[in-house]
Amino acid sequence: xxxxxxxxxxxxxxxxxxxxxxxxxxxxxxxxxxxxxxxxxxxxxxxxxxxxxxxxxxxxxxxxxxxxxxxxxxxxxxxxxxxxxxxxxxxxxxxxxxxxxxxxxxxxxxxxxxxxxxxxxxxxxxxxxxxxxxxxxxxxxxxxxxxxxxxxxxxxxxxxxxxxxxxxxxxxxxxxxxxxxxxxxxxxxxxxxxxxxxxxxxxxxxxxxxxxxxxxxxxxxxxxxxxxxxxxxxxxxxxxxxxxxxxxxxxxxxxxxxxxxxxxxxxxxxxxxxxxxxxxxxxxxxxxxxxxxxxxxxxxxxxxxxxxxxxxxxxxxxxxxxxxxxxxxxxxxxxxxxxxxxxxxxxxxxxxxxxxxxxxxxxxxxxxxxxxxxxxxxxxxxxxxxxxxxxxxxxxxxxxxxxxxxxxxxxxxxxxxxxxxxxxxxxxxxxxxxxxxxxxxxxxxxxxxxxxxxxxxxxxxxxxxxxxxxxxxxxxxxxxxxxxxxxxxxxxxxxxxxxxxxxxxxxxxxxxxxxxxxxxxxxxxxxxxxxxxxxxxxxxxxxxxxxxxxxxxxxxxxxxxxxxxxxxxxxx
Amino acid sequence: xxxxxxxxxxxxxxxxxxxxxxxxxxxxxxxxxxxxxxxxxxxxxxxxxxxxxxxxxxxxxxxxxxxxxxx
Numbered sequence: 001x002x003x004x005x006x007x008x009x010x011x012x013x014x015x016x017x018x019x020x021x022x023x024x025x026x027x028x029x030x031x032x033x034x035x036x037x038x039x040x041x042x043x044x045x046x047x048x049x050x051x052x053x054x055x056x057x058x059x060x061x062x063x064x065x066x067x068x069x070x071x072x073x074x075x076x077x078x079x080x081x082x083x084x085x086x087x088x089x090x091x092x093x094x095x096x097x098x099x100x101x102x103x104x105x106x107x108x109x110x111x112x113x114x115x116x117x118x119x120x121x122x123x124x125x126x127x128x129x130x131x132x133x134x135x136x137x138x139x140x141x142x143x144x145x146x147x148x149x150x151x152x153x154x155x156x157x158x159x160x161x162x163x164x165x166x167x168x169x170x171x172x173x174x175x176x177x178x179x180x181x182x183x184x185x186x187x188x189x190x191x192x193x194x195x196x197x198x199x200x201x202x203x204x205x206x207x208x209x210x211x212x213x214x215x216x217x218x219x220x221x222x223x224x225x226x227x228x229x230x231x232x233x234x235x236x237x238x239x240x241x242x243x244x245x246x247x248x249x250x251x252x253x254x255x256x257x258x259x260x261x262x263x264x265x266x267x268x269x270x271x272x273x274x275x276x277x278x279x280x281x282x283x284x285x286x287x288x289x290x291x292x293x294x295x296x297x298x299x300x301x302x303x304x305x306x307x308x309x310x311x312x313x314x315x316x317x318x319x320x321x322x323x324x325x326x327x328x329x330x331x332x333x334x335x336x337x338x339x340x341x342x343x344x345x346x347x348x349x350x351x352x353x354x355x356x357x358x359x360x361x362x363x364x365x366x367x368x369x370x371x372x373x374x375x376x377x378x379x380x381x382x383x384x385x386x387x388x389x390x391x392x393x394x395x396x397x398x399x400x401x402x403x404x405x406x407x408x409x410x411x412x413x414x415x416x417x418x419x420x421x422x423x424x425x426x427x428x429x430x431x432x433x434x435x436x437x438x439x440x441x442x443x444x445x446x447x448x449x450x451x452x453x454x455x456x457x458x459x460x461x462x463x464x465x466x467x468x469x470x471x472x473x474x475x476x477x478x479x480x481x482x483x484x485x486x487x488x489x490x491x492x493x494x495x496x497x498x499x500x501x502x503x504x505x506x507x508x509x510x511x512x513x514x515x516x517x518x519x520x521x522x523x524x525x526x527x528x529x530x531x532x533x534x535x536x537x538x539x540x541x542x543x544x545x546x547x548x549x550x551x552x553x554x555x556x557x558x559x560x561x562x563x564x565x566x567x568x569x570x571x572x
Numbered sequence: 573x574x575x576x577x578x579x580x581x582x583x584x585x586x587x588x589x590x591x592x593x594x595x596x597x598x599x600x601x602x603x604x605x606x607x608x609x610x611x612x613x614x615x616x617x618x619x620x621x622x623x624x625x626x627x628x629x630x631x632x633x634x635x636x637x638x639x640x641x642x643x
Contacts, residue, residue, distance in 0.1 A: 010595060014588060021584045025575070032574045050577055194577045201581060205622055209614050216610055346605050348595045348615040352588060352622075 007153060011351030018355045019179060021198070022362070026183030026191045036394040039188035040374045041108055042279035046190070050197055051285065052292025055276040056300075057196035060203065061141055061364025062148075062357055065304055070333035072301075072308025073322075076232025077571055078247040079305045084235070085259035087297055088564040090267035091290040092557045094277070098268055100542045101445055102278060103286040105533050109278075110271040111379040117444050117534045119452030119525070120383075125459060127379035129433045130271055134372040135405060136426055139412025141364035146173040146413065148361070152338055152354065173413055176358075180365045181406045184373075185399055189279060192363070192370035196276075199359040200296070206349075206356030207303045213344045214310040217319075224306075227313035235571050248476075248495025257501025261508040265438040272371045284544050287553040294560045298567055311336040369405045376401045424482050428470070435504045436462020436511030443515050448535045451525060454518035462511030469506040475499045578633035585626030592619025 033039045071079040107113035111130065115123035149172040159166040166174075183191045218224055224233075231238040231245050238245035239254055249257070267273060267290070277289035314320035315331070322339060325332040341353045377398045386393070439462060440455040471487035475496040480486060484499060493499040532538050546552045596616025599605050606613055630636065 010591060014591065017584065017587060021580055025577075025580050028575045028580075190575075194575075194580070197577055198581055198584070201585070201625070205585070205618070205625065208621075209609075209618050213609050213612060213614065216612075344609050344614075346609055346614065348592050349609075349618050352592070352618065 007350065007354070008347035010348055011354065014348075014351035015355050015358065018202075018359065022179060022183055022195055022359075025194050025198070026186035029187030029190050029194070032190070033186070033188055033395070035391050036377070036398055037391075038190075039395055039398045040377055042188070042190040042193060044279060045281045046193065046279050046285070048280055048285035048288040048292055050193065051276045051280045051289040053200045053296070054193040054196040054279075055273055055289050055293035056297045057200040057363060058273055058276055058367040060200070060300070060360060061367065062360040063141060063144055063364060065203070065357070065360055066144075066334050066337055068301075068304040069308040069311075069336045072305035073312040073331075073333040073336055074308075075246045076228060076309055076312075077235050077305070078232070078245055079308075080235050080301045080567075080571060081247075081254055081258055083297060083301050083305075084564050084568050085255065086263045087267060088294055088560060089259060090263040091294040091297070092561060093264065094268045094274075095287045095290040095553050096557055097536070098441070098445060099277060099287040099290070100283070100539065101534055101536075102274060103280070103283050104539070104542065107278075108378050109374050110269060110274055111375055113534070114440075114444075114455075115379075115383075117526075117531070118440075118450075118455045122440070122452055122456045122459065123379060123383070125456065126437070127375050127383070129430075131372055131375050131380060133430045133433075134272065134368040134375070135408045136412050136430075138365045138368035138372070138405070138409040140416055141361055141368070142173055142176060142409055143413040143416040145176050145358065145361035145365075146170075148338070148357065149176075169417070173410065176362055176365070177406050177410050180362055180369065181403065184366055184369055184402045184406070188398065188402075189275070189370045189374065192366040193276060193279060195359070195366060196363045199356070199363045202352070202356040202359045204296075204303065206352040207307070209349050210340055210344055210353060211303060211306055211310075214307060214340060217344075218310050218313055224309050224313045227316045228309065232309070235568065237572055242494040242498055247497050248493070249498045249501055253498055253501045253505075257505050261435065261438065261504040262501065264442075265434055265436075265504070265508070269437045269441050270434070271375060272367055275371050275374065282545065283542060284546055284551075284553065287542075287544075288556060291553060291556040291560050295563075298560075298564055307340055308333065308336050311340055365406075365409060369402060369409065372405045373398055373401045376405070428482065431500070431503070432463045432466035432470070432507065433459075435466045435507035439508050439511035439515055443512070443519070444535070446536045447519075448528065448531055448537055449524055450515065450519050451522045453522045454515045457518050458511040458515030461514040462507040465510035466503050466507035469503045470499070473499055473502070576634040578629045579635055582626050582629030582631075582633055585622045586630065587626075589619050589621075589623030589626050592616070593623055595619070 037043055068079060068082065102113060105113055105116055107116055111123045111127035114126050146169045150168040155168055155171065157166065157168045157171045183195065187194070218227070236251065239249070239251040242248050242250045242253070277286045280286040280289050311320060311322060315322050320339070320343070322331040322333065323335050324330060337357070341350060345353050377394055381397055382394060436459050440459055443450045444455055468487065470484045472485070472490040473493060474480065474483060474485040474489055475493050475498070478484065478496070483496070493502065528538055544552050549555055592615045596613050596619050599615065600613060603611070
């Protein structure tokens with residue numbers, strides 16, 4: 001089957017107009033970038049709806065979009081767990097309980113909060129791990145963009161510049177890197193956030209026609225139901241045992257692994273998303289950020305999961321060929337979105353759909369670069385390399401860090417191109433480092449006794465236990481290596497998801513117990529006065545300055561929670 | 573931040589909306605082109621939605637509010 005698009009003049013024009021706007025936003029923001037706070041913290045001045053949309057958009061990179069469409073084809077409605085239980089409770093918790101400390105403490109980053117609450121080594125560990133992780137994530141986004149672009153927009157580029165061969169892949173990589181670099185150097189974090197908001201609307205408006213026509217062809221919800229196995233049509237009904245549902249996880253693993261450890265670990269401690277809330281203009285806006293993000297988040301499955309299910313249903317009917325993975329007989333579900341775009345979209349809307357995909361790749365890069373900038377400048381450069389310099393100096397460093405971040409991302413994109421396994425391996429290590437983080441935050445924010453030594457060794461211990469758990473288990477059918485089992489084989493999980501969820505549960509529990517124990521054995525080094533504003537029991541309750549009751553975060557939280565429960569019941 | 577994000581969003585979707593609406597009108601009745609979208613003139617439909625959204629963003633942006641205040 002044909003795997004390239006024939007883009008018309010109008011499609012190219014739409015893509016070009018989008019690029020002009022992206023660069024224009026950066027250019028228009030340039031004159032406001034007068035100090036490091038404006039550049040690296042967006043001046044803490046943005047309205048809640050902007051930071052709220054950026055909050056979920058930063059997570060809606062193209063890897064996520066393509067991956068979730070693929071999950072829709074693999075796991076069906078079970079995928080909505082990543083949108084409901086795997087996101088909403090954590091977002092509500094962040095807004096109501098954690099945001100007062102993040103925003104109120106005036107910390108400029110998550111690592112800086114760790115330094116204020118615990119100590120230097122805990123901050124250092126988190127800052128370095130996070131900086132490396134963001135550069136790699138940004139590089140993977142770049143790699144994926146160049147890979148997709150050369151397939152769907154073949155340009156027949158074969159240049160030879162000073163003896164270096166430049167093909168399509170290199171061309172698209174450079175173009176995307178240069179665009180991201182320019183708008184990030186000009187407008188800093190604000191540029192990244194504004195483009196995430198733009199990307200959000202592009203995805204909704206660009207993908208809605210695809211879902212509309214897809215549903216028409218298949219015959220709506222009933223049509224999908226008639227062509228997919230029943231256990232793909234429910235989110236909870238088949239979670240009684242792991243073997244009965246396509247995800248291969250039972251309800252406890254879903255609730256504890258995904259809903260608690262992984263979700264809280266990601267949404268409440270990952271600086272990439274938390275940074276969006278910290279850029280808000282007031283405490284009230286900061287607390288509303290995750291809640292405003294949660295509203296559209298719950299409806300995103302209609303745009304990303306449903307297309308995957310439509311594609312599989314059509315394929316089961318014999319109406320659609322999903323391309324196979326190279327050299328195998330396995331369907332490559334990562335191609336679902338491009339295949340459907342090609343199937344339904346004539347010139348015009350096709351350009352908008354492609355633009356939406358490109359936008360999500362680029363903001364995947366920019367989001368990571370913006371978080372990298374802030375952490376590198378404040379938590380590595382200012383903390384360990386050159387403290388006590390003028391603000392002008394740090395603004396300059398922030399700008400240069402953008403250049404370094406993009407260059408490092410280009411390098412990692414090429415690493416990803418040549419050694420696919422290296423990237424899988426690195427992502428695995430990041431997962432190990434991330435899993436125990438929430439334990440340190442939970443204890444640190446709600447138990448004033450928790451000490452820095454305890455948090456640090458809890459994190460290290462949790463990371464090691466994640467590695468051990470992974471090393472001693474395998475998903476069913478997996479072979480020893482990156483999938484696990486490299487220390488021996490003690491247990492086999494029904495699926496990779498089950499293994500991931502349980503790795504997280506083990507890492508979190510180890511970190512929690514270790515931190516508890518070491519806290520009891522070590523001396524509390526920070527006085528209650530120093531911990532004011534950082535710990536729940538020592539912080540005066542935040543008064544919300546919203547005029548009306550329906551503008552308060554608490555009310556919004558109840559609405560978000562209620563919608564999530566109703567949706568979960570409908571798609572039971 | 574000094575720039576109201578509603579202005580670029582509004583402008584971009586108004587331009588996209590205009591392009592697609594005009595394209596949809598020009599290609600109206602082109603059954604071969606819209607065969608793949610099951611006969612729906614998807615450009616016209618999407619174009620109109622984008623136009624409405626783009627204009628809404630512009631009218632609620634600072635651009636419009638300032639003018640109002642001047643009057």
